[in-house]
Amino acid sequence: VQMDPHNNEGRTKFKAFPYVSAPHRNLMVDLVSTVENRLDSQLLPCTLPPDVQYYQNQSGTGSATLHIRSGHKPSQIDFILGSWIHCELPTGGALNITSLSAYLNPSTDAPNFLFELIQSSPTSLILILDLPPRKDLVLSPDYLRTFYEDTQLDKHRQTLEKIPEVRPYVSSSLYIRSLVSPTAITVRIETEASGQGRMEEVIKGHIDPIAKEVLEIWLDECACGEREVGETERGYLEKRDGLVKSRTIEIDLGSSLPRLFGPEVAERVLGSVREFFTA
Amino acid sequence: VQMDPHNNEGRTKFKAFPYVSAPHRNLMVDLVSTVENRLDSQLLPCTLPPDVQYYQNQSGTGSATLHIRSGHKPSQIDFILGSWIHCELPTGGALNITSLSAYLNPSTDAPNFLFELIQSSPTSLILILDLPPRKDLVLSPDYLRTFYEDTQLDKHRQTLEKIPEVRPYVSSSLYIRSLVSPTAITVRIETEASGQGRMEEVIKGHIDPIAKEVLEIWLDECACGEREVGETERGYLEKRDGLVKSRTIEIDLGSSLPRLFGPEVAERVLGSVREFFTA
Numbered sequence: 001v002q003m004d005p006h007n008n009e010g011r012t013k014f015k016a017f018p019y020v021s022a023p024h025r026n027l028m029v030d031l032v033s034t035v036e037n038r039l040d041s042q043l044l045p046c047t048l049p050p051d052v053q054y055y056q057n058q059s060g061t062g063s064a065t066l067h068i069r070s071g072h073k074p075s076q077i078d079f080i081l082g083s084w085i086h087c088e089l090p091t092g093g094a095l096n097i098t099s100l101s102a103y104l105n106p107s108t109d110a111p112n113f114l115f116e117l118i119q120s121s122p123t124s125l126i127l128i129l130d131l132p133p134r135k136d137l138v139l140s141p142d143y144l145r146t147f148y149e150d151t152q153l154d155k156h157r158q159t160l161e162k163i164p165e166v167r168p169y170v171s172s173s174l175y176i177r178s179l180v181s182p183t184a185i186t187v188r189i190e191t192e193a194s195g196q197g198r199m200e201e202v203i204k205g206h207i208d209p210i211a212k213e214v215l216e217i218w219l220d221e222c223a224c225g226e227r228e229v230g231e232t233e234r235g236y237l238e239k240r241d242g243l244v245k246s247r248t249i250e251i252d253l254g255s256s257l258p259r260l261f262g263p264e265v266a267e268r269v270l271g272s273v274r275e276f277f278t279a
Numbered sequence: 280v281q282m283d284p285h286n287n288e289g290r291t292k293f294k295a296f297p298y299v300s301a302p303h304r305n306l307m308v309d310l311v312s313t314v315e316n317r318l319d320s321q322l323l324p325c326t327l328p329p330d331v332q333y334y335q336n337q338s339g340t341g342s343a344t345l346h347i348r349s350g351h352k353p354s355q356i357d358f359i360l361g362s363w364i365h366c367e368l369p370t371g372g373a374l375n376i377t378s379l380s381a382y383l384n385p386s387t388d389a390p391n392f393l394f395e396l397i398q399s400s401p402t403s404l405i406l407i408l409d410l411p412p413r414k415d416l417v418l419s420p421d422y423l424r425t426f427y428e429d430t431q432l433d434k435h436r437q438t439l440e441k442i443p444e445v446r447p448y449v450s451s452s453l454y455i456r457s458l459v460s461p462t463a464i465t466v467r468i469e470t471e472a473s474g475q476g477r478m479e480e481v482i483k484g485h486i487d488p489i490a491k492e493v494l495e496i497w498l499d500e501c502a503c504g505e506r507e508v509g510e511t512e513r514g515y516l517e518k519r520d521g522l523v524k525s526r527t528i529e530i531d532l533g534s535s536l537p538r539l540f541g542p543e544v545a546e547r548v549l550g551s552v553r554e555f556f557t558a
Contacts, residue, residue: 154453244417247420
């Protein structure tokens with residue numbers, strides 16, 4: 001038996017992604033493994049309480065995992081957050097959300113990483129993939145060039161746009177819309193009612209390679225790239241990062257968790273996450 | 280004969296919008312008149328040289344007007360810019376661009392106004408309508424609420440999205456994408472080859488009322504609203520506004536004018552515009 005320094009129940013449950021299709025699960029496992037392999041020496045084990053790493057609703061129709069690993073000094077990583085949420089819907093289907101995001105700390109101003117798949121039925125999938133900027137791009141043309149133009153990030157968005165089943169997806173939150181970069185991929189994929197096979201094809205053939213390429217760009221240029229950040233700039237990043245994290249939790253988890261898991265579970269999970277996000 | 284203090288040839292030519300359909304022309308004239316009536320006492324007459332107010336290309340296949348009126352102190356208006364461009368295309372059709380934009384000065388941080396219609400054929404129209412923010416929205420949730428949420432700007436975008444001929448339009452410039460607000464309307468309308476009547480219907484029935492409503496919001500809340508701007512904030516706005524204006528000219532006019540009107544005319548027009556934009 002191979003030894004795993006972080007082998008605990010929460011981690012095993014998180015990396016199982018038990019409720020999604022094989023191509024969806026394979027993609028999530030590959031992304032999480034890539035990040036962990038590349039950044040392993042910089043990451044602390046997940047220290048969330050067991051009942052936050054894995055939680056269910058009272059009726060047993062919903063379950064979820066949460067896995068957060070902080071970076072330790074002098075890493076540029078603030079923390080990596082992975083999760084999945086599964087909830088049976090009153091209409092008969094199920095909602096499955098899987099996500100992986102990564103936040104850098106103010107020792108660098110490089111963009112964060114954000115990947116989320118929201119499947120509300122076998123034929124409907126929302127994809128969010130972006131390197132959200134950590135500065136006002138309008139005031140920072142060089143930053144825009146370095147991270148978004150020179151990396152040719154937009155070509156992935158253009159590739160996806162050409163798939164006939166792909167539609168634009170617009171978040172209902174104007175704040176979330178403001179957060180993402182001009183090359184953000186925010187799309188809804190709607191396949192034919194008979195087409196579960198087609199959805200798996202789109203995930204395997206299109207989303208999988210694109211998500212992996214964007215993650216590589218983030219690892220090379222952002223997580224592992226070196227940037228000079230002065231004192232004033234650092235204060236600015238601390239303020240902006242803090243706002244982004246606290247508002248993102250409230251808009252994202254703060255609105256969905258109480259609805260899906262009840263107020264008590266939601267408060268327990270949100271409380272734990274807030275500690276990380278405001279540390 | 281009614282006296283008109285600004286009655287000059289350039290102004291008359293600008294307000295004629297001679298090459299576009301009646302609903303398109305009526306909309307442009309109404310928008311320009313609304314702005315001028317409401318802000319008239321704050322605006323100076325257009326002082327651009329006659330050969331910049333109206334210019335043509337050498338072969339005579341292209342003509343254009345430009346009308347810029349600066350605000351005078353203590354107005355919050357920096358300047359209002361209106362223009363139309365008409366160019367016969369080698370393919371037989373014509374390109375028609377009409378636009379009206381308004382820039383505020385650093386005595387307020389309220390959003391600018393941007394409206395542009397780009398018609399490259401009788402059946403294809405690009406619409407850009409926005410109140411571009413003058414601050415980083417991620418760092419300014421109150422600003423986002425005041426100008427974008429409380430004004431319900433997004434409902435106009437949602438209304439247009441439901442029209443079957445409406446498709447998303449994504450600017451090729453990442454900088455321009457970064458400039459616009461999360462409620463920006465940036466769409467392409469593609470009607471059937473037989474459907475010039477339908478395009479006029481969409482302009483009259485949908486674009487016209489929405490553009491007028493958004494302009495009213497801008498006049499009430501931005502151009503004529505009062506905001507407190509401190510010393511530091513003012514410096515920030517000066518810097519950001521300056522960058523936005525200089526980059527917008529270069530990306531927009533700087534790339535299209537040489538192509539459409541030749542390098543000589545382009546340099547003359549751009550030179551005049553730059554004086555305004557960097558004043």
